[in-house]
Amino acid sequence: MNELNPHISVDCVVFGFDFEKLNVLVIDRGSNDTSRMALPGNLIYNYEHLDEAATRVLEELTGIKNIYLEQIGAFGDPLRAKKQSDQEWLKSIRSEPGARVITVAYFSLVKMADYIPHASSFAKVASWVSVKEISLLAFDHLEILSAAKDTLKQKIKIQPIGFNLLPEKFTLSQLHRLYEAILEKPLDKRNFRRKIQKLDIISPLREKQSGVPHKPSQLYKFNKEKYELLTKIGFDNFGF
Amino acid sequence: MNELNPHISVDCVVFGFDFEKLNVLVIDRGSNDTSRMALPGNLIYNYEHLDEAATRVLEELTGIKNIYLEQIGAFGDPLRAKKQSDQEWLKSIRSEPGARVITVAYFSLVKMADYIPHASSFAKVASWVSVKEISLLAFDHLEILSAAKDTLKQKIKIQPIGFNLLPEKFTLSQLHRLYEAILEKPLDKRNFRRKIQKLDIISPLREKQSGVPHKPSQLYKFNKEKYELLTKIGFDNFGF
DNA sequence: TTACTTTGTGTCCTAATTACACTATCAAAT
DNA sequence: ATTTGATAGTGTAATTAGGACACAAAGTAA
Structure with missing residues (x-):
């Protein structure tokens, strides 16, 4: 058994509604190539609750507070580090060779007007992309997005969470x-x-x-x- | 920021039905004191998928294969190691001081006849306890059990998973x-x-x-x- | 044969769901 | 001033689903 402990990150699927269709916040990691777009996420701090980490990541990204957030679940298989090839990202998480990343995914519902990409003064710029247009994302983020859509579909049948959008x-x-x-x-x-x-x-x-x-x-x-x-x-x- | 990575464990809420009430498999960690009872769980291996880890833990415990398993979510706040006082358990996970444990919880539905505690030849003996009788569990396992019950309630409304029981x-x-x-x-x-x-x-x-x-x-x-x-x-x- | 236990069934009433089309009101263009 | 284009807002009839409710049937055990 490898004694390395995994890194834990949170990834957020932030939904927004423009009165016509559902959109998601994605971070453009280079070109307009969707395989280089990723969901906003980051490593958690060691002293941080999972939910707080997700809240923090979103606030750092968009400046929005008091966001509706709900956990989707944990993702991440041991091959993830090998499957993805983004060395820059790997470095950015201080990854030892062979260390894996497990991500706890959240979905979030925000009023689109609360985050307008180019008006933001935040480091990484996220942008709204129509959910229907996304057919590829970095890492396992497409799987996470898919789970988020399913969770949202179920959840809206039993709770009035749509008003957050x-x-x-x-x-x-x-x-x-x-x-x-x-x-x-x-x-x-x-x-x-x-x-x-x-x-x-x-x-x-x-x-x-x-x-x-x-x-x-x-x-x-x-x-x-x-x-x-x-x-x-x-x-x-x-x-x- | 503390550079220690967290440990990841899986914990399983294994439901069984005795034709009268719902039961859960718990591991008796000493006396009959429910605060010393815990859900079956273990650390994951570094090369293991999350779902596979849960499958393995259950098979190691009960010998049952082909079990219905579904992820509930990730649990674990940074204080967990402090809140619980079981030094033996802390040692058993090779815990560095200050390291936290994040657990990915699963729920599982099994036919009770497939696991009869005293007939088992497995190291730790788990036993069936009526869900209604459980008001205390070690660690944050009561919270996990509660989430498992909720998930099961929702899930059975949309999928015929009850037949697994x-x-x-x-x-x-x-x-x-x-x-x-x-x-x-x-x-x-x-x-x-x-x-x-x-x-x-x-x-x-x-x-x-x-x-x-x-x-x-x-x-x-x-x-x-x-x-x-x-x-x-x-x-x-x-x-x- | 009687007592006990659980199975298995039908009806009525109310509530929820579905399918469906036209008029009202505004701004913009002519 | 009139017309055009766009969306808002409304009702009914037919079907289906949901909830409440009671008694005879078939077995074992005493």
Whole structure:
């Protein structure tokens, strides 16, 4: 048995929604070649909780605090260091030859407006890429992304986490398109609206869209209090 | 930053069903004191996949192969080594002072008859303990057990994994009690039977119970083929 | 033969789901 | 001022699923 202990990193799948499709934050490690794009991640400190490490990595990258974060699981097989060939990255983690990396993956939901790549003053620049356009990523990050999508799909069926992807004020159409984007299937407009309204976890505001070249839409906000009531009853099924 | 790398272990929550309640395999590390009971687990080898490590640990412990295993997630905060006081265990993992342990937790579903503690010829003896009776475990294992129960509850709603806990031939009543035990809520007998039969993933055998002091029950087997058909349609909701 | 135990079944009522199409309201262009 | 284009917003009917509920049947044991 090799006595080397593995390195532990956290990788984050940060989802954002642009009112049309799901996007993910990726770090461009050179060209525009997707095989050189990676999920944001870093080694954990020795004194750090796993969840805190993920929070830190995201804040270092985007400056966003109070981010919705959820663990996906642990990834990393012993061949990972051999499969990937990025010597620079290997050095950057102070890798001894033969040492492996185990990564604990997280997924995160943020309001896209909270992170605008070129406005950021952070070292590595991450950029938003449509989830559908990603067919290759560095390391095992494609597998992690895939797991993140699955976890998100499941999770949104039992908890109202989608609101983390929308601004405080949003329209039913935006919420509708969000659910369609996450679940990757069309949902009937009227049935969706009826269902979401019956849940009674969103409240209409005294405000409508303005400046849009069509009928302005009613704005709503997520009603956390009413949702808390539901969970106390053991509610865990949004029926999608 | 401390340069020590953490140790990685796998811990397994092995569920078994005795036709009445859910049980878990725990290792008795001394007395009958539950604070000294722990989930089976071990350090991973450096050349080992995470899933393989979990498979190995279980086989070393119980001799069972082809076990249903699913990752729950990674656990372990930097204080774990301080919180727990078991010096013997610390030594057994060759722990440097200050080194932390991160554990990747798995849950596993086995047929209880496949592992009978005292018939085993394995070093550490694990024993079956009713899940409901466990209110304390060593390390952070109670937290892991709790996560395992939650994961199992969710998972059984979308995949027919419960059959891993039953023998090849089982009765509808046994399946019924299994679902009640996992979901921790009563399910109406007739409604349960109707629902499970409509799914069409179990097939009656030309065989009935015998030797029981009551009306003998029809035996069924899980029909994997029909289930595969369902999944191809994207079916993922058992409606519990 | 009786007592005991568990199996196995059907109906009614309510709630949830699906499929489906037209009018209303705004900005922009003419 | 009128038209065009775009999206918002709404209801109903038919089907399907879910929940509550009680009694006869088939075996063993006494």
